[in-house]
Amino acid sequence: MSRLASLSTAASSARWASRFVLVAGVLAGCLLLSGCGSEVPDVRGQSLTRATETLADAGFSVGRVTYDESRTAMTGVIWQDPAAKERGDAGSVVELMIAGPRPVAMPELVGVGRDRAAALLAATGLGIGSDTETYSPSVPEGVVVTQTPAPGVETTRGAMVGIVVSAGPAPVAVPSVLGLAESAAKQRLAAVGFAVGVKRAYSTRKKGTVAAQSPSGGAAAVGSTVLLTVSMGPKPRPKPKPEPAAAPVLKKLRGVLAIWAPNSRGVSDPRTGYAYVDVGGMRVRASCSNHSIGEGAAVWVAKQPGGGWIVTGRR
DSSP, X not given: OHHHHHHHHHHHHHHHHHHHHHHHHHHHHHHHTTOSSEEOOOOTTSOHHHHHHHHHHTTOEEEEEEEETTOOSOOEEEEEESOTTOEEOTTOEEEEEEESOOOEEOOOOTTSBHHHHHHHHHHHTOEXXXXXXXXXXXXXXXXXXXXXXXXXXXXXXXXXXXXXXXXXXXXXXXXXXTTSBHHHHHHHHHHTTOEEEEEEEOOSSOTTBEEEEESXXXXXXXXXXXXXXXXXXXXXOOOOOXXXXXXXXXXXXXXXXXXXXXXXXXXXXXXXXXXXXXXXXXXXXXXXXXXXXXXXXXEEEEEOTTSOEEEEEEO
């Protein structure tokens, strides 16, 4: 029995020894074949995005990426390490070199003004391509609503970026409030987003109602002002002017123009022999041959051809 046990032990040791030799041979073969693991795919000529996908499918990841900026044409990967068909452990990294300038990340433009967006792009080496506008109820006028490419996307220097800028809220129809009371007109306009200005003027419309508005129709921006003209009623008629005093009665007297000054009051001056009388709205001085006329008397006066005045009688 002990001899049989010894033979069995020897056979078992021989089997393990052969297995070891086999494993060692495999390992040696791997070393002779430049290592074990997966074969690194050839990604030369591929874009960085495509090369990253190809390496990931083979179990590798992209490590450090450099750029040969002496080349102006983007021709993709021009160098890789490990090289194509070499073997590497799963999950190991592959370094790449790309032909062309280093890409830049698209800055965030949404939510900034048009001028600020242009400055951000210029600082990154990019420019504005298409610049369009759209109405927006929530984004203030002049602020970027969308951009293409999206923020964070890598692109080359000198690329053009499309932006869409808010033109503010869309215009709305201006309702007519003619003939409405002032308070009702204000409420109606405020309900659709307009501010209201008021001035007052005489009008044939009922006092306190809207006689005119500007704009009177069409569409206008929400928040803009509609000016109302509120009636003050008809314009008052002017007071009649008093009838003018009756014109002096003129008649010829001995070739002299005689004038009766109704209700005029003469004032005589005994020292000079003159009477001062109102004639046709003028105060005239008339020679008075009769000093007994007295103050306050209504008199006849005549204008002589030479221009002077003379008292010709009294009433």
